[in-house]
Amino acid sequence: MLRDKRDSVDFKYTDHESGVAVMSVLSSSHVFPKHSHETYYILGLIENGATYCYGPEREDSLASPGSFFVINPGQVHSGVPVSGSRVSYRMLSINAKRFCSLAEEIEEGIPSPPEFPLTFQASPLEQSRLIRAYSGITDRISPLGKEELLYELTALLLPRAERKKALKLPPFVEHPGLKRGAELLRGDLEEKLSLAGIASEAGMSPYHFIRSFKKAYGLSPHVYRTQQRIGIAKRLLRSGSSLTDTALALGFYDQSHFSNTFHAYTGISPSAYRKGTLD
Secondary structure: OEEEOOOEEEEEEOOOOOOEEEEEEEEEOOOEEEEOOOOEEEEEEEEEOOEEOOOOOOHHHEEOOOEEEEEOOOOOEEEEEOOOOOEEEEEEEEEHHHHHHHHHHHOOOOOOOOOOOOEEEOOHHHHHHHHHHHHHHHOOOOHHHHHHHHHHHHHHHHHHOOOOOOOOOOOOOOOHHHHHHHHHHHOOOOOOOOHHHHHHHHOOOHHHHHHHHHHHHOOOHHHHHHHHHHHHHHHHHHOOOOHHHHHHHOOOOOHHHHHHHHHHHHOOOHHHHHHHHHO
8 A cells, every 4th residue: 555645645456356446535635637437437435525526517416425426437527626625535446347247146137337326425334335345455355355345345336326227338429430539549649649630530620529529528539538548557557667668658748747647637646556556
């Protein structure tokens, strides 16, 4: 477990087989930009302070002490503490395929992937189970123990899931031009792309492409590509790549640019993330 000195954050990435990462934010005023996670669910419990999971423009996204927040795969969100406050929370990220497998085994016939409300007030039992799961994973219990905790936590959350329809997973877009644009943005992340070039491939003007892409994906082309870079950066850092090599491989100007961007999107420095995954 490693603490990031910019804010009071403890991070520990558990083994790939279980598909779970955990983070404890002890005191932070960090403001996250809008982003999404295409391949996992995020389950969090607010312990102190309050934060908007989508932004101040969405009052229904306010999570206060005792609130659960659940970020569905592909759901655009942010994290904006209420003005002047610092927030404390515990968080687990669970691989979406793994979570769906658990859900389908526990409750036959549940719409899969399950979709959850953004925030809800957690019962004392739900709070204790999340803390128990978090503590068990960070204490490095046996694989059997981790499996039991994940089953317990999934079973506890499923009654909160939408019952009428399944969650639509990314990619959401059918428009061939936008799909081509997204493909290019996910491509060689070291390459310097031009907006004009991507828009031309998509069969649109640059202005029309920006507007259409943001409407379809919820993010601008630049943020979408940056998000892809951060995702690959996490994988490289977990494999032991140095910060310098990771920055160069993903087309950042230098290590400082990479570190600042990584921290903006994750709330933790890349060195702290790397140390937490390799310990």
